[in-house]
Amino acid sequence: MFQKKTNVLALCILSLIVLATITAQWWLPFSPTNIDPEKRLTAPSFDHWFGTDDFGRDVFARTVVAAQVSLAVGGIVALFATVIGTTIGLVSGYFRKVDFILMRVIDGFLAFPALLLALALVAALGGSLINIIIALTLAFFPVMARVVRSATLQVKNESYIEAARTTGASHFVVITRYIFPNILSPVIVQSTFIFAKAILAEAALSFLGVGVDPSTPTWGSMLQEAQIYLTIAPWYSIFPGLGIVITVLALNLLGDGLRDAFDPHQVKRKPRTKVA
């Protein structure tokens, strides 16, 4: 996975963002919550690289700190959706009897556009960090379940699985030791994409005003606050958006790169032509 330059690049960007946002309090020149009424909506300058917001707070500091919520939500949702989706997918793909019921439930979940399901759930549960994670997990686990199920169905018919069964391995052992390691690559690729989609969805929810408590800066809520000042303070709308784009782009780049690295059928730039 490190052979591809884009993978290395994507990992570097992501590490840099994680490092920057975790250590933010020690190196940021301004506190993200420091209000300065005299400096409301000032344009980017040498002091305030990304300008200031309507409370005179430093947009750069807020953009950096906002990554914490986005990455936390995206990462945890990716983890939960992967664990739940993989479990359901493995069980569904392996045991024919429960497959029908489980897949109808998954189909039911997939009948909602992900963002809409998350929106309705957050509306019902209330907009806390935990509820957002629950809502987005419910919105994204069905895709993972589908992917894992079809991969399981493929692997299940391989002769080494049959061989394992004939030596008397239990279903649990066959699933965890034989099938799971062989479906790991689509799982990893898919979880990277869920990570990216969850960040986008969290930002959208915050932007719609049903997200995390507004006192915590997030990219989505910053963009919502910035919207009314769009004409007089465009920088306020631009930089938090750039934060989203760079993070999500790096994740998508990584996902694409991993998929190419795992997929032996991928066409290389220079084809390895067999002379027939």
Add this chain to the structure above:
Amino acid sequence: MLKVDNLHVHLDTSDGIVKAVDGVTFSIEAGETIGIVGESGSGKSVLAHSLMRLNPEPPATYPKGKVYVNDRNVLQMNKKELRHLRGNQVAMVFQDPMSSLNPVFKVGKQLIEGIQAHRKRPKKEAKEKAIELLRDVGIPDPESRIDSYPHQFSGGMRQRVLIAMALASEPKLLVADEPTTALDVTIQAQVLDLLKQIQHKYGAAILIITHDLGVVAQLADRILVMYAGRIVEFGSTQDIFYRTAMPYTWSLLRSIPTAGAKRRLIPIDGQPPSLIHPPKGCNFEPRCPFATDACRHIDPDLEPRGDGHQAACILSASEFESIKEEVASS
């Protein structure tokens, strides 16, 4: 009508340059049937595709040599001239009838497309021509079969459709690239029979490419044996079968079953050489049961063996003949 002169085709891959065709010269006269025989990887398909310049470029390049069709060099044609050549003067029947027809279009539509490609005519006339072609290749009930999709035909019938398509503009040369490889043995014979009839009716020259000497034995006037991108033996079918002058051809003959003969089939040991870094001496030397020390240093050219028969081997015909029995029994 076709003249290939010292043709080189290279494939530029991530591992290096593959010399798929490495200096091939031969010609075909009108109405003649020539067989090109070789293992997979010998460059025979690349050679066949070069005749219409159908190898994807990249990776293919043509660093040296000429391919003349009716005295015009194919390798120097522009797009328009190539289009005029393809399907019109030279037509091709591909190896796999399952994948060589477009699955989403009706057979008739694909036939008519080929008919209209070189001579525009009213739709009704083109359709009639398509039906006539299908009848010529032995498809029963062509009037209704013309509205079928490829998947509704069996493999042998699809190969017949492909042959019909190749005949659409009554080409002077028909290139058949392993036309029977993907088919059942009984169907193979039918398709070969059909090719013979076609040649009789349309008077086209046929270049048939195969790994199976048995296929060309009954069809070809002359046979060209290819190994590692080069011609290693060339002669009339009689020459190749009964006056074999090159150890590779001899090994190939020993590896095919012959009707009635109760003898053991002997596979050729080893793998064809790398076409990126070919051996220094004779290409066949590593696998050759006749090889001597000299073969590791000398890269033999095609030498005449009389009567247009040529072979690339340092052993003369008499030398080869004298030690053949000895090698065969060891």
Add this chain to the structure above:
Amino acid sequence: MLQYTIRRLLSVIPVMFVVSVIVFMIVHLTPGNPALIILGEDTSPKAIADLEEQLGLNDPLYIQFFNWLSQVITGDLGTSVYSERKVTELIFSNFRPTFSLMSLSMILLLVIAIPAAIAIVALRKTVLDPIFTSVSLLGVSIPDFWLAILLVLGFGVALPVFPVAGYVPLTEGMGAWLYHLLLPAFVLAIVEVGIIARMLRDSMLESVNQDYTKTALAKGIKEREVLVRHVFANALIPTTTVLGATVAGLLGGTVIIETLFTIPGIGQLLIDSIHRRDYPVVQGVVLFIAAIYVLVNLLVDLLYTFLDPRIRYD
């Protein structure tokens, strides 16, 4: 084929059942007393008890579900707590702008994505292809609402070409309708353009290397014609499978785009109802959108079998 169609039609029933369970549960997951939440903290206990009665909150959950489901099946989605209008009525009066927006988006989407994919494949040996791949990746990484903000900044503020808000029904003239809808429809489409064009390109590149493409070239047909006719026709079939997901993206996107451009569609109805805690409307809209999505997926599946003769004649 007929058998498949019937089976596919029947498969909608379990899916819609699960969908209705989920929609029902969404509202009943709400922590606390829904009646209290709807009416607010300082309401008399009697008013709360009345509303509980009206919403049937005192029955066991499964009874509530089947009561609600039997109403839904007869086409009754309940009454808005806020406006006291029928939910079905609200949905239908708000659906027209949404439908306008989505249709225009879909048209833009296809008009941009199809020629783009064909051009990319035709010029695949040039530098255009890697550029396109990067741009399409960027496309799926940009939040649509942020792109909307940028476009509003560009075409509404800096170069005021398009209006940045509002909706004019088609009945008041095609020009005005298009003028107001073009910017939001473009924003809605652009993310999906990347996905569709990429899918089409990948399928076409696969098709380019197939034997039948070589056969067509060997017949002496122009490369451009082979690309448009043979390669494209084959690539279209796998591409239809992502059309369903595209519609899901558009449906999800309308919620944001309508809010941003103040288009009075069902997306805005949903957001307003969420803020008003008007749960019958939230439930109704979510169910409605899911039903549309299920329907679209059904149509896409049937279209797929219709496009592929290998399935059609089996």
